[in-house]
Amino acid sequence: MLRLKWRIAALKNGLQDATAYRIEFLLQLIGSAGVPALIQWLLWYAIFKIGGQTEVAGMSYTDLLAYTWMSVLFSQVRGGDHDFALMEMIRSGGLSNYLLRPVSPVEFVYIRGVAEKLFVAGICLVIGMIASFAVGLNPLHLLGAMILALLGNIIHYQLGAMIATLAFLWEEAYAILMVKNMVVQILSGELIPLNLFPANMQWVWKMTPFYLYVYGPTQFALGRWNLTEFGNAILIACAWIVFFTVGIKVTWKFGIKRYLSLGG
């Protein structure tokens, strides 16, 4: 019971923290959704309307627009910056406070950080459901896609938490997190649909779990993935989660031995 209590408290605390400045929260949400969508749309506009092309990688202008609008919903749910917070705790010595408490610092930082994303996921789901009814998409597909996107959120944090342990050894480890986020931007399908990659380069995104964050959910929500493909994606996501859970245990066990608790 106590174990559940602190998790709920951390969630509440995280949500209150994220939404303390409501106008700021709203502006951030609108900006992070609207501008990337606008840029994607402009690219398709340039290719189809200005360039006069009728098809790109088997997709029409309408297909690409549908991808853009749907992917915006899932790109709001993907990742967060709480892996940076974890790294900063290690670097600055703030981790010491958490080592004395009966909670896992990795889990605590995640639960606190994911509260905002869960709230946003709820909003996106409602918007998506309304849109689904309007354009004739299957709302259950949207629900499944959101579950996949949330699994992607866990994977993203787990990878970040593993990378964060580099801070036990190296002051500038935040750079690796920055690089990870840049790579995720392009390989998650947030900037462009991943099927635009040339055939001989498709392996690049298939070998990482990043496509499960935005591209996979979008494809399923739009009905471009069947149930078997979706089931496979869920299984792959679970496998990555198990892999990273073990990875976190190993890297933290190794890293904590080197923790100096400077500052804090």
Added chain:
Amino acid sequence: MNRTLTKYFRVFFIQLKNNFVREAVYRSNLFTMLFVDIIWIAVEFSLFGVIYANTPTLAGWTQPQVYFFLGIFFASDALFTTFFQRNFWNFSDLVNKGELDILLTKPIHPLFLALTRWMNITAIFNLFFGIAIAIRYAEPAGFSGGMRWALLPGWLAVGVLTAIVVRFAFSIWIFWTERSFALSRMYYQFFALATKPDALYPGWVRYVILTFLPFAFIGSVPARALIHGLEMREFLTIVFVLSGFFIFDLFFWKKGLKRYQSASS
């Protein structure tokens, strides 16, 4: 006039020296940021690489022309990042924590000190990367080269000046809002519009990024000016828009100073 300019140059070089000494202490940071910048450039190139794998031209721009544009954009952005960006992130502290007090007492314009105090010398490598990329793709992009390379510093200056006045227009509201994070973030979201050539955009978006949010002046217009040249109307637009932003920024800076309540702001 000359003496005033000399004084400002001297102050600028002292700030540069101080920042260099501070950054020289953290040498590993230099290599780390270099690595991050290379990845950023690689991601931008990959994005256009994937798009051009599916289409021969993008709104009339060939792949080498877009890469030439990226080179100019990276160089221009590197100058802003090196000399000014950090000051804008610290701008809210100046107002909220009352750190502006000390700048107001100096015998030099406080805005000059506020915008040149902190530098990020490691970002200067991107300037070299950007110029190298521009040189590499200049010929296939149709840039005639030769003496026209002498125009490059001028266009880079236009890019930096644009970034300063627009970023300032997003930051100045700190005197009224007390929290500037959302507006700063919004600036960087709109800044994404600068990472693509303006020719890609439909009429109304193009109008916006050439007037109210002139992000096209950072890389796109300079690249277009170097490759194709600009019409007189476009030159006049640049002068008019940048002057407008300059007047707007100064007006609100003065208004903001009147609201400033020192350390208790």
